[in-house]
Amino acid sequence: MRETGDRRQTSNLIEILPYETVVTPECHTEESPSINPNKQTVNSNGALQRAVHAPLYEALMPYFNDDELYRTIGILYRAKASVDRSIAVEEYAAEYIAAFKSVVYSYKRGNVRSLFGCLFNAWRVVTTEIKRRTAIRNSPLFYDWLAC
Numbered sequence: 001m002r003e004t005g006d007r008r009q010t011s012n013l014i015e016i017l018p019y020e021t022v023v024t025p026e027c028h029t030e031e032s033p034s035i036n037p038n039k040q041t042v043n044s045n046g047a048l049q050r051a052v053h054a055p056l057y058e059a060l061m062p063y064f065n066d067d068e069l070y071r072t073i074g075i076l077y078r079a080k081a082s083v084d085r086s087i088a089v090e091e092y093a094a095e096y097i098a099a100f101k102s103v104v105y106s107y108k109r110g111n112v113r114s115l116f117g118c119l120f121n122a123w124r125v126v127t128t129e130i131k132r133r134t135a136i137r138n139s140p141l142f143y144d145w146l147a148c
Contacts, residue, residue, distance in 0.1 A: 048066075048069065048070055048073065052073055053089060053090045053093050055093045055094070055097065056073075056076075056089065056090075056093050056096065056097060059097040059100060059101070060072055060073070060100065063104060071116065072116070072119065075116055075119055075120050075123070076089065076096065076119070076123050077089070078120065079119075079120045079121075079123035079124040079127060080123060080124075080127045082124055082127075083124055083127040083128050083131055084127060084130075084131045087127055087130055087131065087134075092126070092130050095126050095129075095130065096123060096126055099122040099123055099125070099126045100119065100122070100123075102122065103115070103118050103119050103122050106118070
């Protein structure tokens with residue numbers, strides 16, 4: 001930037017430094033032993049995979065790493081619980097997966113700024129629709145005259 005006047009940018013200065021060679025000592029060809037050789041590697045998603053309904057897990061797994069998957073499942077259950085805690089995600093997994101895929105496709109197109117916020121809202125809307133349908137189905141006030 002110019003020191004005086006209008007403070008506009010001037011031309012850039014490039015300084016070429018001399019090349020210095022650095023000698024590195026030879027590396028060991030053997031690998032260092034692990035701290036606990038008897039410890040087996042465990043898949044970190046194992047517990048989450050057993051805890052979540054299989055179709056739901058299979059739908060979410062390709063899009064998220066371990067931490068994001070855990071966060072996404074938590075968002076699903078929070079969105080559902082904000083409407084009705086008695087609704088089981090397992091019974092309506094197809095509807096929750098369809099809402100998830102819709103949000104992901106919108107996110108990939110650039111229409112969604114906050115993926116997790118939009119997922120919360122979409123799953124909340126799905127839960128509200130499920131609650132309305134079950135309320136109408138179980139209510140004696142509504143008579144389905146087309147079913148006769």
